[in-house]
Amino acid sequence: MAFGVSAPVCLIENDENGKLCVRKQAKDILDGIKEPVVVVSVVGLYRTGKSYLMNRLAGQQSGFALGGTIESKTKGIWMWCVPHPNKEGHTLVLLDTEGLGDVKKGDEKHDTWIFCLAVLLSSTLVYNSLGVIDNMALEKLHYVTELTENIRVKAEGSRDEDESADFMRVFPSFVWAVRDFTLELTMGGDPITSDQYLESALKLKPGNSPQTEQFNLPRRCLRHFFAVRKCFVFPRPASTQNMRRMEELTEKDLDSEFLEQANTFCHYIYDNADPKTVSGGRTITGSALGNLAEVYVESIRSGKVPCLENAVVSLAKIQNNRAVEQALESYMTEMLSKAQLPMDPADLSNIHTVAEKKAIEGFITMSFNDNDQIYQKELMGTIYDEYQQICQQNREESVIQCEAVLHTVFDKLKKGISDGSYLKPGGYRLYRDMLTQLTNEYRARSQSQMMSEEVLSKFLKAKEEVGNMILQADESLSAAEQEKEVQRLKNEILEQQQRGLEEQNRLQAQVFKDMQRSHKEHVDQIIHQMEREQERMRRDNEQVLKAKLREKHALLQQGFDQQASRLQRQIDCLKSEMQEEQKSKPSKVSRILDGVSATAELIVPSFVPKFVSAISKLFK
Ligand SMILES: Nc1nc2c(ncn2[C@@H]2O[C@H](COP(=O)(O)OP(=O)(O)OP(=O)(O)O)[C@@H](O)[C@H]2O)c(=O)[nH]1
Ligand SMILES: [Mg+2]
Numbered sequence: 001m002a003f004g005v006s007a008p009v010c011l012i013e014n015d016e017n018g019k020l021c022v023r024k025q026a027k028d029i030l031d032g033i034k035e036p037v038v039v040v041s042v043v044g045l046y047r048t049g050k051s052y053l054m055n056r057l058a059g060q061q062s063g064f065a066l067g068g069t070i071e072s073k074t075k076g077i078w079m080w081c082v083p084h085p086n087k088e089g090h091t092l093v094l095l096d097t098e099g100l101g102d103v104k105k106g107d108e109k110h111d112t113w114i115f116c117l118a119v120l121l122s123s124t125l126v127y128n129s130l131g132v133i134d135n136m137a138l139e140k141l142h143y144v145t146e147l148t149e150n151i152r153v154k155a156e157g158s159r160d161e162d163e164s165a166d167f168m169r170v171f172p173s174f175v176w177a178v179r180d181f182t183l184e185l186t187m188g189g190d191p192i193t194s195d196q197y198l199e200s201a202l203k204l205k206p207g208n209s210p211q212t213e214q215f216n217l218p219r220r221c222l223r224h225f226f227a228v229r230k231c232f233v234f235p236r237p238a239s240t241q242n243m244r245r246m247e248e249l250t251e252k253d254l255d256s257e258f259l260e261q262a263n264t265f266c267h268y269i270y271d272n273a274d275p276k277t278v279s280g281g282r283t284i285t286g287s288a289l290g291n292l293a294e295v296y297v298e299s300i301r302s303g304k305v306p307c308l309e310n311a312v313v314s315l316a317k318i319q320n321n322r323a324v325e326q327a328l329e330s331y332m333t334e335m336l337s338k339a340q341l342p343m344d345p346a347d348l349s350n351i352h353t354v355a356e357k358k359a360i361e362g363f364i365t366m367s368f369n370d371n372d373q374i375y376q377k378e379l380m381g382t383i384y385d386e387y388q389q390i391c392q393q394n395r396e397e398s399v400i401q402c403e404a405v406l407h408t409v410f411d412k413l414k415k416g417i418s419d420g421s422y423l424k425p426g427g428y429r430l431y432r433d434m435l436t437q438l439t440n441e442y443r444a445r446s447q448s449q450m451m452s453e454e455v456l457s458k459f460l461k462a463k464e465e466v467g468n469m470i471l472q473a474d475e476s477l478s479a480a481e482q483e484k485e486v487q488r489l490k491n492e493i494l495e496q497q498q499r500g501l502e503e504q505n506r507l508q509a510q511v512f513k514d515m516q517r518s519h520k521e522h523v524d525q526i527i528h529q530m531e532r533e534q535e536r537m538r539r540d541n542e543q544v545l546k547a548k549l550r551e552k553h554a555l556l557q558q559g560f561d562q563q564a565s566r567l568q569r570q571i572d573c574l575k576s577e578m579q580e581e582q583k584s585k586p587s588k589v590s591r592i593l594d595g596v597s598a599t600a601e602l603i604v605p606s607f608v609p610k611f612v613s614a615i616s617k618l619f620k
Contacts, residue, residue, distance in 0.1 A: 006080070007080070008063050008065075008079060009026045009080075010025075010075075010078050011023060011026040011077045012117060012293065013075055013076030014076065014110075020113060021297060022294050029079075030081070031286070032286070032287070033287060033289075034287065034366070035286065036090050036091075036274050036283045036296055037090065037092075037275060037284065037286050038090055038123055039093045040269055040273055041095035041096075041125055041126065041127070042124070042127075043100065043114070043115055043126070043143075045101045046073075048129060050096060051064035051065060051066050051074055052066055052246055053126070053128060053455055054080070054283050057094055066247055072102045074099060075097055076114070079096075086270050087270075090275060093286070093431055095121060097117075101140065112146060116150045117293075117297070119147065120151065121289065121292065121313045122276065123172050124270075124273040125173070126273070128346070129178060130180050133178060133197065138218045144222055145221050147162065147167070147221065147530060150306075152308070153167060153170060153309065155307055155309075163571075164569060165544050167224070168226070168544040169279070169540050169544055171307055173272075173274070174222065175230045179236075185197055194231040195230060195231050202219045203228075204216045204219055204220065206558060206560065207577045208558055228543065234262065235258050237255055237258040238254055238258075253383075277536060277540075281540060287322075291315050291319060294319075312368070316369040320375040322366065322506060323366035323367040324378055326362060328382055328383065330362050331383055335386075335387075338354075341353050341398075342394050342450070342451075344448070344450070345510050348391065348394055348514070353514070353518075356383055359379070361371050363375075363376065363379055364529050381599060382604075383518070398451040399451045402449050402452050405446045406455060409445065410442070412434065412438065413438055414516070416431070416494070417466055421557070424474075425476035428474035429475065429588050432467075435467075449473070453500045454615065456499075456500075457499065464493055466490055516606045523596050530588065532564045538578070541581075544574065
């Protein structure tokens with residue numbers, strides 16, 4: 001299987017001052033990814049075949065550099081973005097990390113941060129180790145026991161009582177890949193699955209002596225932080241001789257059982273690894289992942305503990321400003337390429353509707369925790385202003401075209417006036433007939449133009465004086481006839497002005513119709529997005545709940561009654577939180593509606609929103 005074309009690049013490494021930094025090349029690649037990302041990272045001790053396993057996930061023989069010697073190879077965190085093999089519209093981001101525990105590095109904290117970053121950036125974390133899952137293997141995984149010191153979920157001052165639920169909700173799912181596994185998977189003579197193998201290795205010991213505590217700690221951390229745990233065991237892939245040149249080996253040179261396991265592992269990841277989300281159930285795109293990496297690395301650089309809640313706030317600011325910018329850009333590009341001014345306002349409105357829909361879609365995918373729709377309202381207002389400018393330009397273009405027609409059509413009349421042809425007895429009749437004939441001709445030639453009547457109205461008003469002059473000069477008419485004619489002329493001008501006004505009213509009605517459509521589009525899309533996020537959040541919570549119930553059951557079975565009842569309290573809390581969340585849905589929706597409608601009213605005073613289809617569904 002081969003589905004990646006790009007090559008791995010370094011995402012995070014030490015700069016010349018020995019501090020972690022995000023590499024621009026990788027950031028640029030992520031910036032270009034506007035679709036959701038499934039992020040799989042691998043961590044583990046150095047020289048354990050991590051890079052090789054990641055290459056298999058990329059469907060490639062080579063990519064992440066392998067080392068054939070005892071020296072550690074991968075430095076920092078490397079990234080490889082490939083199209084997701086079976087989730088359309090998703091990118092699979094593989095993160096290969098520097099091997100942990102290389103004594104030559106002499107910087108323990110560096111390893112800790114690599115581990116934390118892998119946890120923070122991924123949606124699935126693969127822990128890779130050689131041999132068996134025994135106490136030693138778990139002791140080497142001490143990084144999990146330090147997660148609570150090195151990662152904060154909530155911002156300062158709002159630390160939750162049940163921190164493990166917070167971690168569980170935001171942490172990736174956990175996969176333990178045991179390499180060079182030579183044992184048989186049986187327990188008490190019965191075959192067991194690799195998952196059962198992992199769970200039995202994570203069993204807690206009763207008692208609370210310091211030794212027992214030390215034994216239980218990594219196990220408890222794994223059980224408490226990672227709601228979804230999975231294990232795969234792999235036999236040795238090839239002979240020692242061959243393994244030094246793994247990159248050159250074809251499938252037939254590899255052990256068939258290894259191949260089978262590797263395929264099962266890869267398919268498990270493709271089918272089950274979720275898109276990366278941050279607190280609140282929000283799926284993030286590649287570009288947001290790049291920003292997230294920068295935010296976390298920045299806090300580590302400045303000596304702070306990375307905090308998920310703060311990161312989401314920083315990320316939201318960056319993402320939302322960019323989301324508004326890009327949505328506007330998309331709107332303008334679409335409008336400028338499709339609209340050919342002057343054009344029928346209804347056609348222009350249709351182009352605007354499509355362009356706005358696309359822009360909102362783009363905005364919604366990219367924006368982030370725009371809780372009070374602050375940025376979306378900004379987008380709504382700016383698109384409206386841009387659209388009004390385009391409409392104004394459309395009117396101006398239409399005026400230019402109408403005036404050109406007017407100029408050509410009424411040229412004859414102008415000539416007649418200037419050479420005095422109408423200044424004679426019976427001249428007024430001639431003038432009037434000519435005016436009527438040319439007015440009809442003008443209308444016939446400019447009827448498709450929205451400003452046609454308005455332009456004509458101004459023209460006729462300007463000609464009122466000349467008409468009166470010709471009338472006064474026409475001696476063939478009696479004073480009474482002249483008087484009647486003056487009145488008729490006045491009425492005619494008024495009628496024409498009325499036509500112009502009606503034309504303008506039709507344009508105004510179009511503005512309201514546009515606003516109505518735009519409002520509906522914004523609300524529909526926000527609610528749709530909110531539903532997706534809530535669904536995701538509900539799933540995350542249910543996963544946490546299930547894990548806690550499972551854990552409680554296990555604790556009771558092993559006689560940890562006190563811990564089990566503490567867990568029960570956490571379960572009750574979580575359940576009531578979930579109920580509250582469900583109950584608050586209608587009020588959230590009406591807050592959104594109020595906010596967006598208020599913005600629409602600000603933009604177009606006296607705008608009355610028509611309520612939208614999606615809402616009735618939500619109140620059921
Ligand atoms: N024993 C064993 N060796 C493997 C396995 N997979 C790959 N190797 C070999 O182990 C060596 C190291 O593989 P890498 O994939 O570079 O290991 P790594 O964990 O990424 O190493 P670092 O980047 O240094 O941490 C290479 O020679 C591989 O060919 C495996 O399953 N078992
Ligand atoms: Mg490596």
